[in-house]
Amino acid sequence: MSLSRTLRALPTLLRVGVAETVAYRAEFLVWILTTTLPLVMLGLWSSVAAEAPFRGYTSAGFTAYYLSTLIVRNLTGSWVAWQVSEEIRLGAMSMRLLRPLHPYVAFASSHVAAIPFRTVVALPIAVILLVSSGASALTTEPLQLAMIIPSLILAWVITFNVMFMLGAIGFFVTKTMALLNLYFGMFSLFSGYLLPIDLLPWVLRKAAEVMPFRFMLSSPVELMTIPLDAADVATILFGQLAWAIVTLLLALWVWNRGIKRFEAVGG
């Protein structure tokens, strides 16, 4: 399907995507509310830093970090891996493949359509962040503030690509649940979801710098909470852009290899 045609179809796809999100609103809200691990971690680290800063992080610093993490995770998390792998396993992908629209675009548009609802969840957290002690640890640098939205978009793209790729591995293995658990373990550790990357031991910190996970979550959080110079900001955004391209190519490569093995079970 050509780009111009995809763009023509996009408004309808987004509208139907919004209707779907509304139809599944309860399930959607429950999914969003399961991403509360940062609040648990905030409780833990706030008590650690209550009396004195811990490796540069004050209690307010932890508040800013984990509430920002919660916002970013709410806006950029993706469940497409479960959808893709289940559709492959049960054969429902067949009906999608009969349409002249790449499933990557179809899934992406329905996930983009959910963003307004995610914002509804993220906004109260942002308000809490702004009125809490964490507000003092947020950046006020205009450049960083300006780059938060692009960084969030790139984090969303990388996360979606990685999750789409993991779902497409369903073409090769019957169930991807174990793989997704492994992914989530690595993501939690190396993305800054559990704790800020600069609190990781040296070896893990170095590993985190070369893996994509940091760019899926920590990058926008760093822009929101850590004072950075222009070069650091550029490094973060170019890193995200590079991973967005690499993960897109990887996701499509896995998809194209996998589709040849599709068994279209059932029916």
Added chain:
Amino acid sequence: MIRARNLEKHFKVHKRPPGFVSAMRSLVRRKYEVVKAVDGVSFTIERGERVGFLGPNGAGKTTTLKVLSGLLHPTRGEVEVEGFVPFRRQTRFLEAITLVMGQKSQLIWDLPPSETYAMNRAVFDVPHAQFRQTLAELTELLDLAPLLDKPTRQLSLGERMKCELAAALLHRPTTLFLDEPTIGLDVAMQVAIRDFVRSYNQKHEATVLLTSHYMDDVVALCPRIIVIDAGTLIHDGDLRQLIKTMDPDKRVSFTLTDGIPEDAIAKLGTVLVRDGQRLTIKVPEREIPGVVGQLLGPYKVADLAIEDPPLEEILRVMFGKSREARDLVDNGAAAREAAG
């Protein structure tokens, strides 16, 4: 036009006997078997033809349809549909075909069918005016008006199937792969779907390849049938000719209002079914006028019908012969192997 040449599709299947021990063993070592779902099938279907694609369960019908519609990559052989290689799934190919599977839904489950239609319009890039016109036609032909704004999950099976058909045809495809489109539907709905498929075929000169376990669908819709068993083609030709070749005798069914002597019945033909005063006898075609004359003369008959043998019977005989032939080949191969 649809063309398949020596089409083969094999699947690697994990085989494991039942039980805990074999489940544990399969953790370490798995046994796989290659199943030849389609094994060297060739046929050509011209534009506008309506063809029934028949075979017992597991014969390879649905697999063939999935290869033809581009969902599966063939293991070997050539396939061409409307000039395209299906598995490349080019946009123009997908616009030209549709696949309706009675047991799979393309409708968005929690939204009304109208939302799926709107999405299909956008994805297939159907101009708004053409979309409105086609939807109006389909709504009238399939009586969809009361269903368009109900969530799909609240539709009955028959209602959903009608909506599925509309979703599959909104982009006006010229090749229709219909896999059990009437499964689970009541008789009235089956007739409605058949009538609709026939009129669509005539109006758009669309090619139809239909699989169905309801032989009435096939008899009503398809002048030609292709029969496969165990992945191989065992018949391709005119439906009436097949029936004539396999069983040239007619079935005469009648209901008597009075009694009839047993020896008189025996003279008419071979009794196949007897249910009180209702009888079905088997009569050679050339003897039909004489038998009807003998019946209507001296006896009182409430109704009388002359029909071809049911397609189910013909197919049962065909599949039996095909199985015997396969066993013969397998036994021959085993004997050759044993002989060294």
